[in-house]
Amino acid sequence: MSSQQRCDFLIIGAGIIGLAMARELKSRLPAADILVIEKEADVAYHGSGRNSGVLHAGFYYSADSLKARFTRDGNRMMTEYVKDRGLAINPCHKVVVASDENEIEGVQELQRRGERNGVDVRIIDEQELAEIDPNAKTTGIALYSPTTATVDPSQVCHALKEDLEVAGVRFLFGQGYYRREGRNAVVTTGGMVLEAGLTINAAGLYADTVARDYGFSKNYTIIPFKGIYLKYTGTDKPIRTNIYPVPNLKNPFLGVHYTVTVDGTIKIGPTAIPAFWRQNYVGLENFSLGELFEIIGWESRLFLGDNFGFRSLALSELKKYDRSYFTGLAVKMVKQIDTRGFNQWSKPGIRAQLLNTTTKELVQDFVVEGDSRSVHLLNAVSPAFTCSFPFAAWVVDHYILKQ
Structure with a gap:
C-alpha cells in the first residue's frame, strides 16, 4: 500500500455520520473517488455503536431547528433503509408520561412541537396508555409516538460499510487523523499522506480538534458526557414500549427512561455524567493527560459559574452510579417493577x-x-443516528455542491 494517496473526498471518521456522508456523496457523484479513514479497526467503535438504537420521531425540538427536520425525515429514511436492507427493527413505539399535574403542560408542549414539525404524535388518556403498555403510568394524559422504533446501530453501520465498499468507496482502518499538511493533505497516525480535493471532518469526539487545524471551531469545544444504561435481566417482560419522562427542554438530555431494544431487552438510562477525557469509558482506559486538564478546566468553570445549571446536573448525574438511586428515577413511570432485575x-x-x-x-x-x-x-448531536441521512444530504447541498 502506497504511503501517499489522492482522492476527491477524504472523510475522517467511520461512525454513522461519516458513513452517511460517503453514502450521500456517492449517490450524487457516482464517479467520485471517496476515501474514509478511521483510527479504529472497523466502523462504529464509539458513539455510533454504543447508542440506544432508538429511531426518534422529532417532537422534542423547536420547529425552527435543523434537528426537528432531520429527526422527522431521518426516522422515515432510516426505517426505510433498515427494512429494505432486511436488518433488525423493533416497532416498539414510545410514550411520554407525566409524573404529576405540573408536567401535563410539558406533555402538551411536546404535542404542539410535534404537530409543528409534521410528526405523527397524539395525546392519549390513561385508558389508551394502558392498552399500549399496561405497566406505564401517567397523570391524566400522555404523548404517544407510533413511529418511534429501535434498531441495532452497529448492524446498520456495518451494512452501510458493505454497501459503500460495493459502490467503490475505499476505507483505511487503523489510520486516524494526525495532522494537516499543506493546503489539501492529511497525515494519518500510520504515517500515510492523503491528498484530497475536499476533506470532510466527521471525527465525532475529536471534530473540534481537527477543525482547529483548519482554522475553524474557534468558539467551540467538545465536552464529553458518559452515558450508561442498566439492563433488566429478569425472565419476564414488564415493559412493552419505550417510556420517557417529560424532559427539561433547556438542556439536551432526555432524562432516565425505559428503552426496549431491537432484541426485546429492557433497559433504563442513560446517565449524562461529565467525563474527564474524551474516551473515558472505563477506569483509565484511553487516558489522556492533556485532555484531562483541558476538560477538567472547562467543567470546573461551568461548575463554579453554574452555567445552564451544570452544577446541579453534574451532582445529580454522579448519583446515578448508585443503582438504587438510578432505578428509583425510573420506578415512578411504571405501576410495578422488580428493580432487582436491573x-x-x-x-x-x-x-x-x-x-x-x-x-x-x-x-x-x-x-x-x-x-x-x-x-x-462539529455538533452532530443526539439524535444524530436518527438524523444521519438527511443531515448528510443537507451538508452536501449547503457546503459541498454549492462550492
Whole structure:
C-alpha cells in the first residue's frame, strides 16, 4: 500500500455520520473517488455503536431547528433503509408520561412541537396508555409516538460499510487523523499522506480538534458526557414500549427512561455524567493527560459559574452510579417493577457535546463550518443516528455542491 494517496473526498471518521456522508456523496457523484479513514479497526467503535438504537420521531425540538427536520425525515429514511436492507427493527413505539399535574403542560408542549414539525404524535388518556403498555403510568394524559422504533446501530453501520465498499468507496482502518499538511493533505497516525480535493471532518469526539487545524471551531469545544444504561435481566417482560419522562427542554438530555431494544431487552438510562477525557469509558482506559486538564478546566468553570445549571446536573448525574438511586428515577413511570432485575450495566458510550466557549452554553443544534478545502461537522448531536441521512444530504447541498 502506497504511503501517499489522492482522492476527491477524504472523510475522517467511520461512525454513522461519516458513513452517511460517503453514502450521500456517492449517490450524487457516482464517479467520485471517496476515501474514509478511521483510527479504529472497523466502523462504529464509539458513539455510533454504543447508542440506544432508538429511531426518534422529532417532537422534542423547536420547529425552527435543523434537528426537528432531520429527526422527522431521518426516522422515515432510516426505517426505510433498515427494512429494505432486511436488518433488525423493533416497532416498539414510545410514550411520554407525566409524573404529576405540573408536567401535563410539558406533555402538551411536546404535542404542539410535534404537530409543528409534521410528526405523527397524539395525546392519549390513561385508558389508551394502558392498552399500549399496561405497566406505564401517567397523570391524566400522555404523548404517544407510533413511529418511534429501535434498531441495532452497529448492524446498520456495518451494512452501510458493505454497501459503500460495493459502490467503490475505499476505507483505511487503523489510520486516524494526525495532522494537516499543506493546503489539501492529511497525515494519518500510520504515517500515510492523503491528498484530497475536499476533506470532510466527521471525527465525532475529536471534530473540534481537527477543525482547529483548519482554522475553524474557534468558539467551540467538545465536552464529553458518559452515558450508561442498566439492563433488566429478569425472565419476564414488564415493559412493552419505550417510556420517557417529560424532559427539561433547556438542556439536551432526555432524562432516565425505559428503552426496549431491537432484541426485546429492557433497559433504563442513560446517565449524562461529565467525563474527564474524551474516551473515558472505563477506569483509565484511553487516558489522556492533556485532555484531562483541558476538560477538567472547562467543567470546573461551568461548575463554579453554574452555567445552564451544570452544577446541579453534574451532582445529580454522579448519583446515578448508585443503582438504587438510578432505578428509583425510573420506578415512578411504571405501576410495578422488580428493580432487582436491573443488575447489569451496559457498555458505556460518550456523547460528544459541543460547548460554545463564548456563551458557555451547550449547543443543542447541528453546527457545521467549512470552506472550499474542508468541511467540519462539529455538533452532530443526539439524535444524530436518527438524523444521519438527511443531515448528510443537507451538508452536501449547503457546503459541498454549492462550492
